[in-house]
Amino acid sequence: MARSVVILLPGGIKVGDEWHQEVELAPITGFEEDIMADSTLADDGSGRPAVSGSARMTKVLSACCVRIGKLTRPEGATRSTNPNFFETLWQNAFMLDRSYAILQLRALTLGKSFKFSATCPNCGKTHDVSVDLLSFGQDWIQPKHPDILTIEHQFTTPEGGNLVCWRSLTGSDEEKVRAIKDQRKSDQLTSILMLRTTRIDGSSEKMDKYTALRSMSSGDRVALRKQFELVEGVQPMLVPLKCSNIDCRKEFRSQVDTGDRSFFFPSEI
Ligand SMILES: [Zn+2]
Secondary structure (H helix, E strand, O other), X not given: OOOOEEEEEEEEEEEOOEEEEEEEEOOOOHHHHHHHHOOOEOOOOOOOEOOOHHHHHHHHHHHHEEEEOOEEOOOOOOOOOOOOOOHHHHHOOEHHHHHHHXXXXXXXXXXXXXXXXXXXXXXXXXXXXXXXXXXXXXXXXXXXXXXXXXXXXXXXXXXXXXXXXXXXXXXXXXXXXXXXXXXXXXOHHHHHHHHHEEEEOOEOOHHHHHHHHHHOOHHHHHHHHHHHHHHHOOOOOEEEEXXXXXXXXXXXXXXXXXXXXXXXXXXXX
């Protein structure tokens, strides 16, 4: 029996009427590696993969999941006979819980040290960086109750005074976020804000929301994103760095991307 780890999700997964934060995960095997490395393309000629990145993550999380709260696979079933047992629950899980579980799964399977390269935005020098993934986990604050993630929140922007109603994103939204990042190069930040925003100044009309978010000051948009982090209790995985180029020495931050292929394949295949 391979070693497994019990983690507490920052949010929680709802099974029936009950929220569960405790989840047991077992390390990744060759089966899930193949899911992640599958390079089969979609039939539509778009050049996109047949199975999206977030759908793969859902499959991996389901296969490696031993239990959610007390819920386990049915008697006699194993991860190889029934890998998709937890799939719907992980698909509906909050994005922050999915990212957190992926982070823990990576640390469990390949160790907590993660190496990546970061480019200084000022001079372009590339740096080899090594981080302790589990040190991020400690920064994730537990929300008071996962119910706060399912309700609509309100926030009044400090500069323009817009009343913004917003909600948390789930695994189903993750697909849309990836698609926005791939396809909408010009207005992706607005499009991602649109996904979360249910109403602005009372209107839920798509055009009204889009126009309001586009004309919102940068300060207000930053304040809105900060509010998401504050309520959801999640910290983006940002690594503070200082450029080693003696003519530059600029401080910058680089983000660890759990959705990136290199996150699970550090040495490429
Ligand atoms: Zn630099």
